[in-house]
Amino acid sequence: MGVEVKVEGLTKKFGSQVIWSDVSLTLPAGEISVMLGPSGTGKSVFLKTVIGLLKPNAGHVWIEGTDIANCSEKDLYEIRKLFGVLFQDGAMFGSMDLYDNVAFPLRExxxxxxxxxRQVVMDKMELVGLTGSENKLPGEISGGMRKRAGLARALVLDPEILLIDEPDSGLDPVRTAYINQLFIDLNAQIDATFLIVTHDINTARTVPDNIGLLYHKHLAMFGPREMLLSSTEPVVAQFLNAQRVGPIGMSEEKDADELASESGIEMPPLPPIPAQLDPSDGRPRRGQREPGKWCRDNNVTPPRGSFDAHASFAGASV
Structure with missing residues (x-):
């Protein structure tokens, strides 16, 4: 069963360069959260800070009563046993077959x-659809299969928190759709707390229970999926709808001249909020909410056509 992760006033710098400051949010236990942001905003740095691989300059990360940003190495080692991590490239050992790669954490x-x-490894490989591929080397399989092998390895210690860095990196849209469905199915089965860092807008619109957006060295917004997908806050609306009009430019923030040139140009209307993916076997997830519930509870009118079974988003990755 997943556990809550509470982040309070987190600040990270490299030398004099501020990556982001005063970030506060709560990853609800057992729910899927996605962290978005333009390139270079420190999404992967945030992931590494949450697991304690990087020390913040200020703030706290509370997990089961332990502040891993300020605890001893011994306590950090124990808390890390709650985590599973899927790295961006799968991080497979090239000289080991998939079986030994997945077995590695259990042996260590x-x-x-x-x-x-063997029982655990074969169970996890079946879970991610890799039964029969255990004797293959990482160099002999596709990028999508390496991602799934990395996911199997992340699952072998039965983590309560699963961190996933750019799962769509290097994958075509079809394979991305398959791995997105796999995340939903896994969350329903293992009830872990998921944090996914991604650039893929379709993933952000259809997979998570909660969305966060890092922008201009701070957390622009974090909350339920419907809250961000119905938001008219310029940076949120621009990024989640892959638009050129708005405060984000090629080098992150547009300068005054760029913004002035857009004066009087209205942002396009928000596209419909698509239905969230359901588990393949129909079982309920802890974070699953009735479509439109957040909007109704908060008296927010969603974009026209939202929650229709056929609503979709054709935008590309940013």
């Missing part, structure tokens, strides 16, 4: 026998 961090390890 548990005292399980080889027969017990």
């Amino acid at each position: 961090h548990t005292k399980k026998s080889e027969s017990e390890i």
